[in-house]
Amino acid sequence: MTPAARISAAIEVLADLIQRRRPAADALKDWGLARRFAGSKDRAAVASLVYDALRRRASSAHALGEETPRALVLGMLVSQRGLRPDEIAALFNGQNHAPAPLTEFEVAGLATFDLSAAPGWVRADVPEWLWPSFVEAFAEHAVAEGEGLSARAPVDIRTNRLKTGRDALRAALSHLQPEMGAWSPDALRFQPGPDGRGPTLQSEPAFFAGEFEIQDEGSQLVAALAGVKPGDTVIDLCAGAGGKTLALAALMGNEGRIFATDLDSRRLSPLHDRLTRSGASNVEVRVPRSRGHDALSDLAGTADLVLVDAPCTGSGTWRRNPDAKWRVRPGALAERIREQAEVLDRAAGLVRPGGRIAYITCSVLPEENDVAVEAFLERHPGFALVPMRDLLSAGEVDYGLLARFATQSGLQLSPARTGTDGFYLSCLAAPG
Numbered sequence: 001m002t003p004a005a006r007i008s009a010a011i012e013v014l015a016d017l018i019q020r021r022r023p024a025a026d027a028l029k030d031w032g033l034a035r036r037f038a039g040s041k042d043r044a045a046v047a048s049l050v051y052d053a054l055r056r057r058a059s060s061a062h063a064l065g066e067e068t069p070r071a072l073v074l075g076m077l078v079s080q081r082g083l084r085p086d087e088i089a090a091l092f093n094g095q096n097h098a099p100a101p102l103t104e105f106e107v108a109g110l111a112t113f114d115l116s117a118a119p120g121w122v123r124a125d126v127p128e129w130l131w132p133s134f135v136e137a138f139a140e141h142a143v144a145e146g147e148g149l150s151a152r153a154p155v156d157i158r159t160n161r162l163k164t165g166r167d168a169l170r171a172a173l174s175h176l177q178p179e180m181g182a183w184s185p186d187a188l189r190f191q192p193g194p195d196g197r198g199p200t201l202q203s204e205p206a207f208f209a210g211e212f213e214i215q216d217e218g219s220q221l222v223a224a225l226a227g228v229k230p231g232d233t234v235i236d237l238c239a240g241a242g243g244k245t246l247a248l249a250a251l252m253g254n255e256g257r258i259f260a261t262d263l264d265s266r267r268l269s270p271l272h273d274r275l276t277r278s279g280a281s282n283v284e285v286r287v288p289r290s291r292g293h294d295a296l297s298d299l300a301g302t303a304d305l306v307l308v309d310a311p312c313t314g315s316g317t318w319r320r321n322p323d324a325k326w327r328v329r330p331g332a333l334a335e336r337i338r339e340q341a342e343v344l345d346r347a348a349g350l351v352r353p354g355g356r357i358a359y360i361t362c363s364v365l366p367e368e369n370d371v372a373v374e375a376f377l378e379r380h381p382g383f384a385l386v387p388m389r390d391l392l393s394a395g396e397v398d399y400g401l402l403a404r405f406a407t408q409s410g411l412q413l414s415p416a417r418t419g420t421d422g423f424y425l426s427c428l429a430a431p432g
């Protein structure tokens with residue numbers, strides 16, 4: 001397919017997902033099934049155009065004066081891909097599957113492409129209904145934070161200390177030109193290529209050998225800051241596929257015990273293979289027999305640390321999933337807040353006297369972060385916040401520089417602040 005034909009395809013996919021309000025992945029899959037002639041490079045290029053258009057949906061609609069699939073693509077070609085109006089006009093020539101020529105209205109929109117008078121949520125490319133939350137979280141930096149969440153994400157990996165060291169892994173992957181992570185001593189980073197994707201790391205021999213896991217550096221950081229020690233008894237209450245479980249096992253050097261569970265037993269399935277590959281031997285996966293079955297009933301009041309990697313809107317990961325940004329609804333936020341309270345209350349019954357709950361989200365919304373923690377402290381007055389300076393100075397690395405990203409009750413990472421996904425961490429000490 002020519003570059004112009006790929007643009008036509010992206011417009012078609014966007015029309016489908018907007019009209020039928022369906023996830024981008026589903027619309028892309030259907031498009032691919034109906035066009036078997038399209039090769040893997042074409043599919044990747046079309047997907048990249050669609051996701052880039054979704055990153056900049058609000059600002060493109062504003063600049064072009066309409067929210068049509070064409071306008072979203074046109075705006076993105078300017079703001080995300082840096083094309084000039086004449087370059088865009090050459091692509092939109094109506095020949096050989098290229099999109100129809102530009103209208104006068106579109107030409108005018110491209111020529112001015114002015115966001116200076118646009119409201120903050122438009123310049124930030126954040127849903128309008130979430131803008132008050134952004135302003136509450138980031139004040140005068142809210143637009144820059146929204147822009148950070150609209151950019152493409154790098155691919156980060158976490159060196160598995162149980163198998164190798166970061167320098168050795170960097171040498172093993174030198175053909176992919178890894179960069180050192182800025183914060184985590186285990187992180188390596190790969191910048192996205194022209195199609196927005198990173199290298200296919202899962203086919204590397206070092207991956208099969210368990211020497212690394214793909215994990216955003218922010219996720220690595222919050223796991224490291226949770227305060228786990230070799231020999232601890234740890235419960236990972238929302239373990240899912242085990243990204244944090246594996247990080248904790250490595251930090252503990254396989255000493256002590258981790259009990260990993262999840263409300264949804266299906267989500268735990270990938271964890272078994274990942275544990276084998278990683279060499280983590282101190283993890284016991286507790287699979288609930290049915291919804292509502294308590295797989296941890298024997299562990300009440302025993303854990304040095306309960307990790308609550310809570311279900312959330314995922315607003316901190318919009319770089320990786322720009323579709324989710326526009327699909328999240330107020331009802332879903334309210335449901336996540338209810339689940340967060342439920343899971344935190346469950347954690348309170350599992351932690352030992354003097355132990356700790358580490359509450360984590362991949363969200364930047366205060367409702368899911370500080371507000372959730374403050375509501376927990378009201379329900380459980382014996383618990384107390386672990387001071388931020390203690391969190392940042394407790395481990396092998398002094399993370400004092402992160403203190404400027406402290407919130408009322410926790411720590412907020414973000415693409416604009418730390419170059420990571422938008423993770424939040426707050427640690428709560430149980431009464432001794």
Ligand SMILES: C[S@@+](CC[C@H](N)C(=O)[O-])C[C@H]1O[C@@H](n2cnc3c(N)ncnc32)[C@H](O)[C@@H]1O
Nearest residue numbers: 238239240242243244262263264267309310311
């Ligand atoms: C953010 S994901 C976990 C990601 C995982 N910890 C990782 O690092 O890969 C949140 C998980 O919480 C689970 N969950 C939701 N409500 C829960 C509850 N009440 N108790 C335990 N887990 C719950 C979801 O099934 C989901 O797997």
